[in-house]
Amino acid sequence: MQKAGIYCCILAAMLAGCNKDDSSDDENNGNWKKGYPELSGDQRAESVVFVIGDTAYLGTGINRDGEYLRDFMKFTANQGWTQIADLPEGADARSGAVAFVADGTAYVGTGQNEDGYRLNDFWAYSPLKGYWEKKAKLVDPDNAARDLSRKDAVAFAVKGKGYVATGWEQGGLNDVWQYVPADDKWYRRRSFEGAKRSEAVAFVIQDIAYLATGVNNSENKVDFWMYKADEDDWVQLRDIANTNDEEDYDNDYDIACSNAAVAVKNNKAYISTGTKGGISKQTWEYNPVTDMWAQKREFEGAARTGAVAFTLGNVIYLSTGRSSGSYFDDTYSFDPDATYDEKD
Template structure:
């Protein structure tokens, strides 16, 4: 016999035959040996051993269990029939509990600490037979009654009141599903830190044990961030800026620092300090707002920082595709103007530096061409030249209208110009004769002047012209000597004067140039890389810095800043657009 069950029948008997019917704990086809016995106060009498083959038992039956709702580690009492007096297994769902007391009608089992479903059936297995409870056993979830404070910042300590906070490794506190650090735990109280991972404004707080959670009805509100102080007011791109305040997220990636329209995540963060590099990119203005986004909230600091880089990225010129180019550009008042040539049409634009915005103003009505010249007299711009054309046009800047004026006397393959004392002056850039003309605005006529002559005309050409004060200036290539000759023209005496040549850098194409604070700046072409400047007071050239060269780009100056963009470099079309300010 491999198993032994002792069945006792209680109650006194005076005499006669007695019997007992066993319906449980018997294995089918198992051979059993049984002895009857009678015990009195003073004597035990054992009957003869009887052998029989079992036909099996009826299955056990669970009639009730208590309590029906309990915590992990609590003891359940199961009542029923046909349990085994020695060998019973009790399962809560699929997880087996520890049986601590058993009889054929009563079992006691400890609720196991393993993770389980919230509602499960109880099952008793007894020698190949099983019984399943009619009712569900329910695990008691943690209950969150309140928490304090009701609002705060990431990293703040929150006290949670409630019940059934099972203090085991399975205990977790979450804010919108993000786990918080538990500082202190008891059955009815928890102290936790609001996690930075829960980067939202309204947070639901939940306490869970073995995967079963109880959640607060109220929401924890994350306070908005506030920037209180910046480490400096003048910065350069790439430099580090320290931001002090409150309500920051201690996780760097959950903060977004705004510099105007640029955004970047800080490289270091705490709840009261951020460290961030000034990002590269397009800036509408040098005076930039500083803001912070975190937890679905945004704060903009009251003071601005100033970007002190000499070159500032302003984005791009109006895009007309790869087969386009700048036809002309000039400035007037607070705006810059240009024409973009593409698809047999020249589209005109006005640029507002204060807002970094381009406004399409119309189309140039004259013959389609590139590399035109433009000079401004009063509130009118005069535009023309290039590609064998003669038509010339006046643009009324204030009213945005075009009017054709007197044709240029000769077809030309390029020209440069300047305006002095209310008259325009044009130099044909590649002509060896009849190459210098004056435009009389009042008479709307062209007057031929004495030719502009260089020392060596062979392969020489005029690259650019401009006015400064009451005089005009030209920069011209001398050909084989590879020097940029610099010339000054005085209209009052109609005489040219040669100034210091520009450092043996040969001209190739139409370069960008500008005047800021009484200094003339010259951008390089595709074959050179130095930005140079000329000082009028001492007639000297200086190298300023290395820059990318460009030809046939737009260039205009508004107040003390110059705007440069477009053109090409080694045949590569350029669409970039920059502000240059040597004194930002």
């Protein structure tokens, strides 16, 4: 695959000047705000989250007692968190699962259960129905006996079709599978062309998917890719670490991590928290027009990994996660363009 072209040199130089120390001092580099109701369920990490309309839905994960969860809650800015239907009894409680939304229906699947087994089942939830329905398992359409169980994968949706990629099952994975709701079937797509990994993030901006971060063999991955679903084509972008000795734009890049949270606002992506040696509070903004990253104000809650992020009403939220023996049920909002307010 070709390298993405070099973008706007002037913007590159401007962004390169925003080093990590500058980020913490810049009043206009974003503002985190607490004050939202705590989850109605357990403190947890390794959950899934999805958004349908003006409501976010969060569920599954693992709590501080090591119990795997199957409950779900919904969140609106006005009402906070309230319970909805749990995954049905036929669905294992799980952590490290994935979720995507296609045409107003959410699909949740994969992950690991309390016995340590990786999973390949999928369950659909529609707010109009208010209950979960069993869907096709993630299996190879050319070999139905080959299940594709995994945990810590990524998932996304483009134009009404869902995608599951990477993850871990006795080692890192790089395969990609497409789900077509009308068929209730999975189809093989071109494998991810970057390094195998788990605990990565994926996001979609204007029908283009992006895959970044993640870990394999205890090494955080620095390669960054976009996926053109219509063409089934992976294109490599600039690395997310200081690997270009000929230019300065990446001198302060320290983005590589695992188990981070990601959300999209105004056609830019925001990666926050996660693990990079230790537990991180860093927040980075990605602009696909320039293929450049800029550091924003670090997360102002407790450093954590295994959190989730989502966007509602053009506001980014980050919730849950863990740090050592602490598990969280708090929720913060983030405005990347706001002036910092130390009282929030």
